[in-house]
Amino acid sequence: MIFWLKSFTSLLVVLTTLVIADDPCRFEHSKGVIDLRSLARTDGKAAYPDKTESAGANYLYSYNPCKPFSEVGDCIDVAVCQISRDKENVFSLGEQESATWNPGEGPDDSPSITYRSGIREASVTLICATNETNKLEVLGEDPEDYYKFRLTNKCACWNGCDGTPPQRNCTINGSTYTSDKQIIRSLPFTVLINPPQPQPSPPTFSYANVDRNSHVIELILVNIPNIPLALFCLSNLQELSIFNSPNVVIPPEISRLSFSLTSLIVSNISQSGSLPVELFNLELLSTLSIINGGLEVLSEDANKLISLTQLTLDKNRLVSLPWALGNLSSLTSLSVNDNLHLSSLDVLHGSTSLNILRASNCMINHLPANIPNLHVIELDGNQLTSLDGLDTTASHTSTSFSFNNNKIVSISSVSLARMEILNYFYLSNNLLTTLPDSLYLIKDMKKLDIQNNNFDAKEKAWIEGIFRVTNTTVLV
Ligand SMILES: *[C@@H]1O[C@H](CO)[C@@H](O)[C@H](O)[C@H]1NC(C)=O
Ligand SMILES: *[C@@H]1O[C@H](CO)[C@@H](O)[C@H](O)[C@H]1NC(C)=O
Ligand SMILES: *[C@@H]1O[C@H](CO)[C@@H](O)[C@H](O)[C@H]1NC(C)=O
Ligand SMILES: *[C@@H]1O[C@H](CO)[C@@H](O)[C@H](O)[C@H]1NC(C)=O
Ligand SMILES: *[C@@H]1O[C@H](CO)[C@@H](O)[C@H](O)[C@H]1NC(C)=O
Ligand SMILES: *[C@@H]1O[C@H](CO)[C@@H](O)[C@H](O)[C@H]1NC(C)=O
Secondary structure, X not given: OHHHHHHHHHHHHHHHHHOOOOOOOEEEEOOEEEEXXXXXXXXXXXXXXXXXXXXXXXXXXXXXXXXXXXXXXXXXXXXXXXXXXXXXXXXXXXXXHHOEEEOOOOOOOOOEEEEEEOOEEEEEEEEEOOOOOOEEEEEEEOOOOEEEEEEEEHHHXXXXXXXXXXXXXXXXXXXXXXXXXXXXXXXXXXXXXXXXXXXXXXXXXXXXXXXXXXXXXXXXXXXXXOOOHHHHHOOOOOEEEEEEEOOOOOOHHHHHHOOOOOEEEEEEEOOOOOOOHHHHHOOOOOEEEEEOOOOOOOOHHHHHOOOOOEEEOOOOOOOOOOOHHHHOOOOOEEEOOOOOOOOOOHHHOOOOOOOEEEOOOOOOOOOOOOOOOOOEEEOOOOOOOOOOOHHHHOOOEEEEEEOOOOOOOOXXXXXXXXXXXXXXXXXXXXXXXXXOHHHHOOEOOOEEEOOOOOOOHXXXXXXXXXXXXXXXXXXO
16 A cells, blocks of 8 residues: 555656646736746747857857747757857757746745756746836856756736737827838838748848737848838837938937847938947946948947947948947957048957957058957958057957058068967968068968969969968868
8 A cells, every 4th residue: 555655646746847848928826827928939930039148258158048949950849049159059949848837935025937858957037127128137056957048027017018019109200100010111212021031131121020919029120211100119129120212310219229120221312421429328238230321430339239240331431439349248349341531449449248350441550459350350451561469459269360561561470470270371462571580480370362463483382382282172
């Protein structure tokens, strides 16, 4: 009998561990109901993509409450995904079916939802917001394989949301809008809704990606006369791009999107040359591109863009860059190509987050110092006469350096002495007569382009000979 009871109990234990998962979308408890349905993206993408723990951290995390999403590798139909910046390592941190809820112990303790995938676990604490804040924060891995996140939103409150998207009326420029659909219908130009993939790049027509909750998530506008203010009532808009619209000026109302916008790309807009200070209130902004907009200065207020990872300011009229750029601790990629009067990148001194620097066709006459994690440098078409300082300006294991079309007379041995790996090195159209010995010691060199320099025939034969042994493609 006792034996029978024992096996019955262990059977029960097995059963309860099997039937442990909860509804990933909704949790009912004596404290109330939490319903995450209106936060979910339903198009297979993550509602909270590519978040990092901190400055220059190596891993990106994406989360979608309630519905599965897919990225690459192991992250197919998951709830939480971890992916390294180089996309080499991809892990699922949990599937929707594994969700378990915890109401929090005391009456004021926040509830949480935990997901599991193999040995990994991800726990999202839900922080009740009284305003429109909608953000996911990565708190980190502790202990090993246990990842903590914090989601702040109205729907994280007990009885905060009932699953239908909260109906908020939005008033702007004297008109009130009750839905994203009404806003799109009010626009004085045609916007295609969810056009078939893939879209031409660059886009040739205006379109919107709209999710099943009828939220406009992405909006791409091409050749529009101006920005209708109604757009700034699209309270779930994550990505806004505007191309080939020579009369478009970004208005101060852009800050209305600060609760959702992660990407702002404008290219070939008005040459008015300035940005509204309100733009710097977009604290979720991760990608900012202002291309061919006549920009003369970027304000020091850029230091408020604490989530910025990619900044592109090509084809403007910048003469200098703000010191703030060296302080943006999440900035990994900066492009300032074709600013014909930009002569210095010294503001980047000390940046540990920057991996990619593009500044071709400017007037740069010396390398910035002390950017230890750069592994792609493109400085074609500048005024460089040497590569002095490169030893502190690049990672010792780098991908590509490009210094075509400069006035480089010689490369000191010390500037390459600490390089261990470099895959591509472009030095065509300079004034070189010899290469430093330290260059021959660099490993994994796939391609070296030294065309149109001042090497004599014997020097060329030497260089070709040395690199024949390492199978490096040499263009002389
Ligand atoms: C939203 O409310 C939270 C507290 O609930 C506060 O910390 C935050 O600053 C508020 N954000 C804005 C933009 O008002
Ligand atoms: C929003 O506007 C509609 C139509 O004008 C109105 O019926 C509704 O009560 C408003 N809702 C709120 C929450 O103000
Ligand atoms: C503001 O509203 C007026 C009247 O409806 C409209 O003609 C104008 O285009 C709107 N301005 C913008 C920038 O949306
Ligand atoms: C900029 O936009 C105008 C108007 O659409 C177009 O004619 C022009 O070719 C565009 N320029 C570039 C560089 O794309
Ligand atoms: C940059 O960071 C340094 C050190 O944290 C600080 O002293 C300086 O004021 C910052 N500069 C700007 C423009 O924020
Ligand atoms: C160069 O290529 C040859 C033939 O593919 C190969 O045998 C040799 O190991 C390679 N050498 C190096 C240094 O990669």
